[in-house]
Amino acid sequence: MNLYVLVLPIMIPILCGIGIMVFPVKDKKIRNILLELVVVINTILTLFILFHAPQGTLSLFSLGDKLVMTLRVDGLAAFFAGIVSCLWPLATLYAFEYMEHDERTDVFFGFYTITYGVTMGVALSGNIVTMYLFYEALTMVTLPLVIHTMTKEAKRATRKYLYYMIGGTAFAFIGMVFYVLFSHNMEFKYGGNLNIIALSSHIHVVHLVYLMAFFGFGVKAAIFPFHGWLPDASVAPTPVTALLHAVAVVKSGVFAIMRFTYYCFGAEVLKGSWAQRIALSFAMITIVYASTMGVKETHFKRRMAYSTVSNLSYILLGVTMMSPLGLLAGMSHMLFHAIMKISGFFCVGAVMHRAHKEYVYELDGIGLQMPKTMTAFVVSSCSIIGVPLFAGFVSKWKIAQSLFEGGGTLEYAAVFVLLYSALMTAIYLLTVAVRGFFPDSDALGKMAHDEEKASDPSWKMLLPLGIFSIAIVFIGLKAEPILTVLTTVANGVF
Structure with missing residues (x-):
């Protein structure tokens, strides 16, 4: 299987979501049918890719010497991508009735569908830089969903959501940069990819950086004391909160911690x-x-x-x-x-x-x-x-x-x-x-x-x-x- 198929589960929902907002369909019933069809097709395509996982890593483009954007299917990627792809069509179907009386459904479903693609990007990322970029993009595309009702409570919750995520971004960024500088290469590898020999005399620094990244990514995972955004985000429409709390945002947080712990630093370096x-x-x-x-x-x-x-x-x-x-x-x-x-x-x-x-x-x-x-x-x-x-x-x-x-x-x-x-x-x-x-x-x-x-x-x-x-x-x-x-x-x- 050609490695470029890995781009499709990411780009199809993103392009579809943009299309809904740029070229709105007047008949909501037709729009809903088309939207559900696209989501279902993307899910079927994703599952086909996961069951016939292409070997190797797809390099998309380079941002610098070691900053290469890559996509890859390994066990953990298939696990998270499978969860997201199986739940999204049912969540979209549920949202049709819940949002039927809303006046801004094109904007809502546009960002709702884009979020599908961005979350798939988090799942299929081949290295820490790629995952980090999609991870932060997820914050941006979910902001309009949290603020959708435009009430005072929604605006307040959105500001809080943004502030928490920016703070988490800073700590996670430190962990990412450290890993880029002191890893053998950028790719995720079970057991970790740090150059432990070079860092053997600075193992406490390694542990400190890991802990900073743990809490950085842990903001999305609502770890105490950085959990406050999650209950407040409940002001968003239920289809949004269901995805925030069950699939996209919070699960991306724990997924990122799994990646960083077992595929970057390595459990043996941290155990004990x-x-x-x-x-x-x-x-x-x-x-x-x-x-x-x-x-x-x-x-x-x-x-x-x-x-x-x-x-x-x-x-x-x-x-x-x-x-x-x-x-x-x-x-x-x-x-x-x-x-x-x-x-x-x-x-x-x-x-x-x-x-x-x-x-x-x-x-x-x-x-x-x-x-x-x-x-x-x-x-x-x-x-x-x-x-x-x-x-x-x-x-x-x-x-x-x-x-x-x-x-x-x-x-x-x-x-x-x-x-x-x-x-x-x-x-x-x-x-x-x-x-x-x-x-x-x-x-x-x-x-x-x-x-x-x-x-x-x-x-x-x-x-x-x-x-x-x-x-x-x-x-x-x-x-x-x-x-x-x-x-x-x-x-x-x-």
Whole structure:
């Protein structure tokens, strides 16, 4: 297969998104059909490329002596690209109904589709410079999506989003420059590519730079104390927040940390160091903080946002174990969380769209009015909590295994953090389910007199929810084939 096909999954969505804004289609129905068709074709093309991965690296152009833009498919690239390409068509379909009454849908869907292409660029990057450029481009193309409603809250959230990302950019840039200067070559290589012999007398500098890059890329991964942008970004339309919290932005953050840890610096260089302990500690702090805030938060979508903050650091717990099992645990939770969290956010969006309710205390009886939507929410919630027979249990079990393999005091403390978080997660998610399906008599009486009763959305919203719910249960029962594939990636075989 010609290496230039790697450009197509990136350029097709970008050009399509620009075309929607420059040459708008007056008939929204036709535009939606064309847009979904393009997204589906791009997904099919991407999956074909991943299953027939071309060997070698595609050099696009050079920015200098060592600054070469390259694309490549290895195991980790295929993993992230597969997640993005499979979820995007369903997210786009969901967005059609959610945004049907919006007046600026051409701009919205334009940037929404461009984001698909840029995220694929992050996934398929062949070296740190290429990934960094696409990574920062992702910030730029998602800014118009966060500010889309143009309310005061949206403008404030966008400014905060931008400030946090600029700060993260600076720290990540330091790590990138260090790697460019002291690596054998620019390409990602499992096990790392640093010239450790030349840096042997400055190993503490290596650890310091790694930690700076960890927090730099960790801004998008919402690591404490750089998480504040994520709950505030919930003011964006739900199709945006679902992608921000489940697929594009936050997953790009943890993906970048995986790349930098295992394919740039190398886990062996970092394992047992003070940098590893600090990174692990902040992941633990984030989980405890975000889980506690989830219980406290009464706004439905912000509560789910704190759940995202917590679960992202579940992934980082695995990654910071600096072991193949740790990487496997992080990858499995990254995949399963993407499915269960996008489903959860879509349920929240359906409730806001059909019932116009935003706060948890308003949700009494909503499960009786929107049974299909809230059933999907219960499935998603059980998985996020880690109930056996659901996908989330599988990945959390792997995370616990990697912690026990680590065997240190800090790792054992992290196991208790997981248990605490599971309890808090059960409280802030199951209280919604109980309110929804088992309202008190006063709420039932009020529902009986409501002139406008909520109902489940159309098939455009329900189809993605149904597919995600089936996937969550199926993975919970039959996760072994997926884990087998991920194990080959985690061990550097593919």
